[in-house]
Amino acid sequence: MRALIFAVRSLVRQPGRTALGIIGIAAVGALLFDMLLLSRGLVVSFRDLLDSVGFDVRVTATDSPLPGGIRLTDATGAAAQIARLPGVAEAVPMRTATGEVWQTGRPVIGLTLTGMDPGARRPWTLITGADLGPSLAPPELVVNQSLMDEVGGAIGSEVTLRTGCDSSRAALAPRTFRIVGIAQFPFDDEAQHTAVMTRTALREACGDDKDEADMLMVASSGGAGAAVAAIRAARPDLVPVTNEQIVARMQTQGFTYFRQISAVLSTITLLFGFLLITVLLTVSVNQRLAEIAALRALGFSRGRAAADVLLQGAMLVGAGGILALPLGFALSLWLDQILKAMPGIPASMHFFVFEPRALVLHAALLVTTALLASAYPMWLVARLPIATTLRNEVVG
């Protein structure tokens, strides 16, 4: 306790230096904290996004979990077969396409189309209006707010829509659809225009006689792993993947850049923090050599003198580390805002996501840095020759 009070007094005696040291460590700590949030932020956010849809298994024709590749055939039959499997609560086929809204005298509005029959679960949240119904005269559309604003109509209004289902085919003739509701789609980015219709409506709009789907969205009842095993056994020609597997794949392929930059910047930040604390403590010790030698002469042990340096370092890092948390949180909001401007990033996804493990790691890294940085000045203090130092300082 006495050692702690003594260290506090040593720091308070140099308020400018102490304040700058704490601010410097806080700035470095804030950057370190942000890099820890960034290292797993996208993965955590992406997993939350996938889980929020309500389906925990996706079944495709190939090992690509993204729509737009090779479609699976006889989708209705496959969905029905999978839905009957033990451990499967629901299986819904989903098909994607592109579309263009045509309005007289106005520019064409491009949009992403999904064809999916609403079941017990649906990957959209209705905000206003009605959900999709079976009507095909005209077929019904649920759109996102961005598209509704661009179209400029009201719920119940009709729009002329041309679908693009297969790039190898000639463009299809536009058809009329009725907007019945506005919904939020979890994977939409800020500027994306999205609409969903029933799969039957999309097949008709595509002029398609094939019963194809990009994927089957499956909700398990007894865990995703068991559902995947059951699907593999029943349909070895299809590729079922869990949300966890998709996240793991994205972690090793899609999000590596941010993990790398996070690792590089964390290392640089720690190195910087190490240098900062080492220099502060070493110069401080060098300036206090006479004082330390005098204290040793008065009976302070080597351990006590070294502990004083260690405690000073710990207090600088502790205060800076605590200050770094709100600073880092504010900084992460700014950086997240910058990165979310990237096209194609869903509006509900975040690059910087807080996890308790980030806080623990942050504390552990700062403590390790403080210990390493204090080692050299502690060694200086511990091996200080009392008589020689006092004589040199007095003569000097």
Next chain:
Amino acid sequence: MIGRRAAIAALCAAVAALSSVASSAPSPAPDILVSRQLLESQQLQVGDVVSLSSDTSGANPRSFRIAGQYEPTPDPMRLGAVRLEVRLHLPDVVSLTAQSDPLDAESVDAINVVLANDDEARATVRRLMTAVPGTVAERAGNDERRAAPFVVLERFHLAIAIVTVIASSVFLLALMLMLVEERRATVGMLRLIGFRRTRILQHVLAEGVVIAITGALFGVVLSVVLEGGINRFFQWRYDTALVFVHITPGVALRSVTVAVPLGVAAIFASSWSLLRGEGISLTRR
């Protein structure tokens, strides 16, 4: 380049079904080019005859002879993706991927057009879209959308740089404060023997400029030295020819322009208390 719908992607997906056939057997198989990554991963050689199928099950394969390997054009958007690709002649792609639809043999993804006069691109796009309804024509040189992610990344890196500079400035100020503290007695002595404040200030500023320029130049040299190592590491990590770090004279100049005034300002700010104090008070310990 003109290609069938998703031809390359489908062929890449079907690469699991790719099998090497005796390389020595004479064959009329058409030629293909294979990416370096695919060649290495499947332990193929130029001259080998391989079977390709556009079906995931490997059904209806066709034989092709590897005429050469190529390095895929580095694409930042595909960082981390293993470039397992083959290049075929258009008729081969069409015959390999055509299904029951008679339009399949007549369809392509896109037609690249080179204009005699670049200035007519906009008008040509308009004419094409009017003349052939349902056709989407766009300028190939319009890279704005493609560059958008990198513009965002640049902003992100700038933000990180700003935070780093702020942290460095605080560090520098703390360091300078301590160094100046050590000179308290020296400055006091100089004041007592008649040096004017402006003279000492000149000395402090000159010293600051020298230290700041030396530090900034050392930083530039260090970054140039690290440039090669960082590029080699990431090129190895992602198996790409992309350049990740490129220190241009402009970047170096910008760094020096920021670092030198900051360094001088830090030294000046930390010396201010000494210049304001009386000589006799500065010499007290």
